[in-house]
Amino acid sequence: MDSSRGNQSLFQNIDWLTVILYLVLVVTGVFCIYAASYDFDDASIFDFNEFSGKQLTWIGLAFVIGLVILLIDWRVYETYAYPIYILLVIILFLTIFIGTPIKGSRSWIAIGSTIRLQPAEFAKFATALALAKLFNSYNFVLNQKASNYYRALLIIFLPVLLIIAQRETGSALVYFSLFLVLYREGMSGIVLLAALFAVTFFVVAVKFTDTLLLGIPMGEAAVLIMIMMLIVGMVAIYAKNALVARNIFLGFVGSGIIVAAFAFFGLVLNGYVYFLVMITAALVYCFITMWQVKTRQVTFIISATVVSVVFLFLVNFGFNSVLEPHQQLRIKVVLGIEDDLRGAGYNVNQSKIAIGSGGLYGKGFLNGTQTKLKYVPEQHTDFIFCTIGEERGFIGTAAVIAAFLFLILRIIRIAERQPRAFGRVYAYCVASYLIFHFAVNIGMVIGLCPVIGIPLPFFSYGGSSLWGFTILLFVLLRIDAGRRDNPAY
Numbered sequence: 285m286d287s288s289r290g291n292q293s294l295f296q297n298i299d300w301l302t303v304i305l306y307l308v309l310v311v312t313g314v315f316c317i318y319a320a321s322y323d324f325d326d327a328s329i330f331d332f333n334e335f336s337g338k339q340l341t342w343i344g345l346a347f348v349i350g351l352v353i354l355l356i357d358w359r360v361y362e363t364y365a366y367p368i369y370i371l372l373v374i375i376l377f378l379t380i381f382i383g384t385p386i387k388g389s390r391s392w393i394a395i396g397s398t399i400r401l402q403p404a405e406f407a408k409f410a411t412a413l414a415l416a417k418l419f420n421s422y423n424f425v426l427n428q429k430a431s432n433y434y435r436a437l438l439i440i441f442l443p444v445l446l447i448i449a450q451r452e453t454g455s456a457l458v459y460f461s462l463f464l465v466l467y468r469e470g471m472s473g474i475v476l477l478a479a480l481f482a483v484t485f486f487v488v489a490v491k492f493t494d495t496l497l498l499g500i501p502m503g504e505a506a507v508l509i510m511i512m513m514l515i516v517g518m519v520a521i522y523a524k525n526a527l528v529a530r531n532i533f534l535g536f537v538g539s540g541i542i543v544a545a546f547a548f549f550g551l552v553l554n555g556y557v558y559f560l561v562m563i564t565a566a567l568v569y570c571f572i573t574m575w576q577v578k579t580r581q582v583t584f585i586i587s588a589t590v591v592s593v594v595f596l597f598l599v600n601f602g603f604n605s606v607l608e609p610h611q612q613l614r615i616k617v618v619l620g621i622e623d624d625l626r627g628a629g630y631n632v633n634q635s636k637i638a639i640g641s642g643g644l645y646g647k648g649f650l651n652g653t654q655t656k657l658k659y660v661p662e663q664h665t666d667f668i669f670c671t672i673g674e675e676r677g678f679i680g681t682a683a684v685i686a687a688f689l690f691l692i693l694r695i696i697r698i699a700e701r702q703p704r705a706f707g708r709v710y711a712y713c714v715a716s717y718l719i720f721h722f723a724v725n726i727g728m729v730i731g732l733c734p735v736i737g738i739p740l741p742f743f744s745y746g747g748s749s750l751w752g753f754t755i756l757l758f759v760l761l762r763i764d765a766g767r768r769d770n771p772a773y
Contacts, residue, residue, distance in 0.1 A: 297765040305691045313743035320664040320671040335745050342747035350758040358766030365417035372410035375403045376446040391452035404455040405752030407443045412713035414439045420706035426470045454736035461720035465712045489599045491619045498555030508559040511592045523581040528573050532566045614734040632731045634660045639673030646677030664745045669729045688722045707763045714756045
């Protein structure tokens with residue numbers, strides 16, 4: 285009787301709105317997979333020879349997994365967070381050597397002849413648990429000491445390194461979304477601002493490489509000018525010294541006029557020398573004028589500038605020597621450097637045609653031409669969103685986006701009502717994963733992001749992704765139910 289009352293209390297405490305959102309997304313996903321793979325053969329959506337039928341099998345097992353998770357005491361997930369994390373890290377390591385090679389990566393483990401699972405999808409859940417366990421440690425405060433940052437970053441980056449070793453860059457990038465969790469728990473916003481600048485510097489440096497300015501690529505010259513303006517901004521806003529900022533700015537403008545005059549008369553100064561001399565002069569001026577009273581500010585400004593310049597010179601090396609040729613081409617296509625409509629840009633171009641042809645209301649279920657005639661590769665997996673756009677139009681895509689946003693906001697609300705750091709941090713991890721997958725998948729389908737093989741949660745065909753997000757979500761629901769069922773929690 286106690287067990288019966290306990291189960292009854294548990295199911296009363298479940299956040300059923302989140303469950304309903306999950307079911308709506310999963311069921312809608314099945315219809316989208318059926319529409320994307322429909323071959324004019326009148327095959328049933330329940331036909332297990334079709335992708336939709338196979339996906340229904342994954343969904344049925346996902347429901348079982350979700351139910352089992354809800355029946356387990358929530359304390360188990362906290363108690364065994366580190367062992368679960370270590371187990372998944374070991375599996376990720378072994379996958380490097382025993383994984384089945386698929387499209388150049390070794391990120392899949394074959395079970396029999398028909399089943400393949402991707403450990404990276406389940407490592408997300410383990411990493412979220414370990415990070416939540418760390419933040420729930422006694423007297424743990426992220427900003428209290430540097431070692432706390434190191435421990436958190438170790439938990440995040442260990443799976444990243446192992447997944448990159450499997451040559452699965454897209455799945456590894458997902459873990460960088462956990463920096464949103466660190467930001468929520470007290471990390472300085474300067475880190476996120478630095479990441480924004482890094483992306484901007486990378487895009488500008490790569491985008492404008494063909495034209496020369498002062499003998500150096502236009503992209504690198506533009507970034508060096510941005511760094512100079514960054515110095516002015518940091519002195520004015522961060523150091524709060526408008527006089528020094530004004531003098532540095534006037535120095536940059538004056539030197540630029542002099543260089544332009546030299547160039548007009550045919551005397552071209554080496555661009556790198558000019559920019560580095562001016563940046564160095566500005567930093568020396570900062571050091572002399574502010575060192576006496578603002579040691580911390582001037583040290584930060586100098587450090588940020590040096591890191592920015594070093595990062596700029598590493599961009600060219602990283603783009604040409606670290607990224608694979610097909611990854612370079614995808615970035616160039618997104619940035620508009622190359623079109624390659626028959627190669628790297630083919631998928632995105634066909635996807636945009638499919639979405640655009642859907643108009644406001646769409647062509648109707650199973651009436652899409654781009655998808656039915658298989659113009660869009662991988663349209664039942666990574667490019668499933670284009671099927672929604674073609675068949676359901678703007679109204680359908682807006683509804684799907686609204687559903688995801690509603691789910692993410694609901695998870696954030698669940699996070700904020702948790703009385704302990706464990707539940708709050710875990711919930712924000714789930715939200716971060718969803719935000720990244722949702723934004724990047726739709727971004728790459730409409731041409732705003734490079735194609736990096738990120739599935740759309742609950743929609744894209746595949747058991748690993750569905751099970752991974754099911755585990756993430758239902759563990760959160762169980763932790764949240766434990767909060768309601770146990771006042772001491």
